[in-house]
Amino acid sequence: MKLARIVAELGLENLAAGDLTREVTGGYCSDLLSDVLAHVAPGELWITHQRHLNVVAVAKLRDVAGVIFAQGNRPGHDVVSRAAAEGVNLFLSERSAFEIAGRLYRLLRP
């Protein structure tokens, strides 16, 4: 499913998004960076509570479709501008990680 459709369906706030035409294959929910590095697959959406610069690095290295900051955890300007420079898609949601994951799952595996 195209990222643009998921952003619309989940009502995500667009913090830094270059390529909304990307195909999303799944999602991964974790706040442990090493766990994400080990298990997230390219093309998945990463849902997290972390909001520091290293999130951008991990997202880039694993080539995720985007990062969703849960629970209204808004990252700082440095994070957003780094993501924009690196071409990493960032989104914000006021919903809990549980709810985002649930809604995403229902969209992707109806």
Next chain:
Amino acid sequence: MPRVAPVVHKRIYEVAPRDLDRAGAVSTEVRKELLALGMSPDVVRRASVVCFEGEMNMVLYSEGGRIILLVKDDRVELLFSDRGPGIADVDLASQPGYSTAPDWARELGFGAGLGITNMEENSDLFKIRSRVGKGTVVRATILLGVPFF
């Protein structure tokens, strides 16, 4: 005589201790270098993970050091060397889940105790040598043209 593959590409990166804002910078650079050299996405991703975990360990736990990227005909090598403090028990430090990360680092999502495991699992050859009071040297090799499962 075993044939020694010639180095076709070499880069040296300095890593500063405790500089979390710049942490990840070397892995991002290494990723770009490998992409520019036309490496396969799989090799790029594995090398990036190895590099990021090694870089983070150096930033969080070492007195700083450097990372050398060597690209040869048949392999990508990442060499990590730091100025200390060294690891007393490398086997223990390599166990999944073992971490000496302070609370502040754990709150940022580090210290899962999976760093060395991740490095090992994404390498084809992996070796750590360490001496307390001296430092730690890690060599991680990714062979090209080897299928990865």
